[in-house]
Amino acid sequence: MADATSIQRPLTAASAPEADGAVELRGLWRAFGDRAVLRDVTVAVPAGSTLAVLGPNGAGKTTLLRVVATLLRPTAGEVSVLGCALPRDAWRARGRIGLLGHEPLLYRDLTGAENLRFCARLYGIPGDGAERIAELLDRVRMARRANELVRNLSAGMVQRLAVCRALLHEPELLLLDEPRSHLDPEAAGLVEPMLGAAPGRTRLVVTHDVKAGLAAADTVLALRAGGSVAYAGPVSGLSAGDARAIYGGAP
Amino acid sequence: MTRPSSLAALRAILAKDLRVELRTLQSVPAMALFAVTTFVLFRYGLDRESLSGGLAAGVLLATVLFAAIIAINRLFVAEREEGGFDAIRLAPVDATALLGAKAAALVIYLVVLEAIAVPAFGLFFLDSWSGIPPLAAVLLLADLGLAATGVLISSIAANSRARDLLVPLILLPLLVPVMIAAAGASQELLAAGGPSYDGVLRWLAVLAFYDMTFAAVGFAVYDYLLED
Numbered sequence: 044m045a046d047a048t049s050i051q052r053p054l055t056a057a058s059a060p061e062a063d064g065a066v067e068l069r070g071l072w073r074a075f076g077d078r079a080v081l082r083d084v085t086v087a088v089p090a091g092s093t094l095a096v097l098g099p100n101g102a103g104k105t106t107l108l109r110v111v112a113t114l115l116r117p118t119a120g121e122v123s124v125l126g127c128a129l130p131r132d133a134w135r136a137r138g139r140i141g142l143l144g145h146e147p148l149l150y151r152d153l154t155g156a157e158n159l160r161f162c163a164r165l166y167g168i169p170g171d172g173a174e175r176i177a178e179l180l181d182r183v184r185m186a187r188r189a190n191e192l193v194r195n196l197s198a199g200m201v202q203r204l205a206v207c208r209a210l211l212h213e214p215e216l217l218l219l220d221e222p223r224s225h226l227d228p229e230a231a232g233l234v235e236p237m238l239g240a241a242p243g244r245t246r247l248v249v250t251h252d253v254k255a256g257l258a259a260a261d262t263v264l265a266l267r268a269g270g271s272v273a274y275a276g277p278v279s280g281l282s283a284g285d286a287r288a289i290y291g292g293a294p
Numbered sequence: 295m296t297r298p299s300s301l302a303a304l305r306a307i308l309a310k311d312l313r314v315e316l317r318t319l320q321s322v323p324a325m326a327l328f329a330v331t332t333f334v335l336f337r338y339g340l341d342r343e344s345l346s347g348g349l350a351a352g353v354l355l356a357t358v359l360f361a362a363i364i365a366i367n368r369l370f371v372a373e374r375e376e377g378g379f380d381a382i383r384l385a386p387v388d389a390t391a392l393l394g395a396k397a398a399a400l401v402i403y404l405v406v407l408e409a410i411a412v413p414a415f416g417l418f419f420l421d422s423w424s425g426i427p428p429l430a431a432v433l434l435l436a437d438l439g440l441a442a443t444g445v446l447i448s449s450i451a452a453n454s455r456a457r458d459l460l461v462p463l464i465l466l467p468l469l470v471p472v473m474i475a476a477a478g479a480s481q482e483l484l485a486a487g488g489p490s491y492d493g494v495l496r497w498l499a500v501l502a503f504y505d506m507t508f509a510a511v512g513f514a515v516y517d518y519l520l521e522d
Contacts, residue, residue, distance in 0.1 A: 114380055116521060130521075138297065138386030148377035148384075152314045164306035165385035167298035208381075 065245035071120035095256035098266035141214030147205035151194035179207040198225040303387035307395035329411035351480035366444040425483040435501035442508035475500040
C-alpha cells in the first residue's frame with residue numbers, strides 16, 4: 044500500500060504557481076511559536092477553479108485557509124490572493140473573500156437578519172443588502188426564523204445563516220472549511236448548490252470526505268500531519284489508493 | 295459593492311454594540327450598581343455625611359474608574375467568543391473603525407453611568423450641588439481618556455487567558471495621569487463653600503492632551519494590534 048511519503052512527487056504544470064492564479068502559495072511556512080503548522084507549501088489555484096484541501100487532523104488545513112483569508116500572516120514564503128500580495132496588500136483582497144469556517148462568525152445576541160444587515164453595512168452593500176439578504180434567507184429556508192436571536196437557533200440553522208453571511212457580498216474567492224458541518228441531508232442539499240462552482244468563483248474546500256472533495260475539485264492539495272505537502276496537483280494525478288494514504292491508510 | 299467609509303463602518307459597529315448592550319444589559323447596569331454600592335461603602339467606611347475638595351474628587355473618580363474597568367473587560371467579549379474579530383477583519387474596513395466604535399461605545403456607557411452615579415454621589419456626600427454642572431466637562435474629558443486607553447488595552451488583553459487580570463494591571467498605571475488631572479480639576483469644583491475655578495483650565499488642558507495622545511497612538515498602532 045502506498046504511504047503518504049511515497050506519493051510525494053514534483054509539482055505538475057497544473058499545480059505550479061501561475062501568473063493568473065487566484066491563489067498562489069510559494070514556499071509558505073506558518074508557525075505558532077516554535078511549532079511549524081505549514082511547511083513549504085507551494086500550490087496555485089487558477090481563477091474559477093476549485094482546490095480540494097485534504098489531510099488528517101493537525102495537517103494545517105484550517106491554518107492554510109486562515110492565511111489565504113488574510114486572518115493569519117505567513118511566517119515565510121509568498122502568498123498572493125486575487126492578485127494581492129499578502130500581508131502587504133491584504134486590505135485590497137478583503138471584501139472579495141467569503142469564509143465559511145468552523146465558527147459561524149455571527150453574534151449570538153443579534154437575530155439572523157440583524158447579523159446579515161451588520162455584515163452588509165461592513166461590506167458597503169447598497170440598501171444594507173435588503174434584497175440580497177431576503178434572497179439568501181429564502182434559499183436556505185430561514186426567512187421565517189430570521190428574526191430570532193442566533194443563540195436560540197439550532198447548530199444547523201446557525202450554519203445556514205453562516206452560509207448566507209459568507210455569500211452575502213458575492214465573493215470571488217470562497218473558502219470552505221467542512222461546509223456541511225451541523226447540516227442534516229436536507230439542509231446540506233439546500234446549501235450545496237449555493238456553495239458550488241460558479242462562473243468567476245474560485246473555491247478552496249477543506250474536507251474529510253475525500254470522495255466528494257475530489258469529485259468537486261480541479262486540483263488537490265494533500266497535507267500530511269505536521270503540515271508538509273504530500274501531493275499538489277490535478278485530481279487526475281491522484282489515485283484512490285493515494286487518497287487513502289493521505290489519511291494513513293484509513294478509508 | 296463599494297468599500298464603506300471608515301465612518302460608516304464605525305457607525306455600523308457602534309450600532310451593533312449598543313443594540314447588544316440594550317438587549318443584554320451586561321455592562322451599564324453592572325457599572326451603575328457597582329458605583330452606588332461603592333458610595334454606600336465609602337459613606338459608612340469614612341463615617342462622613344459630606345465630602346468636599348480632594349476627598350470628594352477622589353471618591354467620585356476612583357469609583358468611576360473602577361466601574362469603567364467592568365465595561366472595558368467586557369468590551370471585546372463578543373468579538374473574541376463569537377468571531378467578531380474575524381468577521382470585521384474579513385470586511386473591507388479599516389481596523390480603526392473598530393477602535394473608534396468601541397471607544398464611542400465606552401464613552402456612551404460612561405456617560406450613562408455618570409448620569410446615575412453623580413446624582414447618587416451628590417445625595418450621599420454633597421452639601422451643595424453647584425459644582426456639579428462644571429464637573430461635566432472634567433468627567434467628559436476623563437471619559438475620553440479612559441476610552442482611548444481602555445480600548446487599546448482591552449484589545450491587547452482580549453486573546454489572553456489572563457485578560458481579567460491584565461486589563462487592570464496594565465490599564466490602571468496608564469490612567470494615573472487621568473486621575474491626577476481629573477482630581478486636580480474636580481477638587482476645585484467640589485471645594486467646600488462652592489466651586490473655585492483656579493487652575494481648572496490647566497487641568498482640563500492636561501486631560502485633553504492625554505486624550506489626544508492616546509487617541510493618536512491608538513490610530514497609529516491598531517492595525518498591528520489586530521494582526522495575529
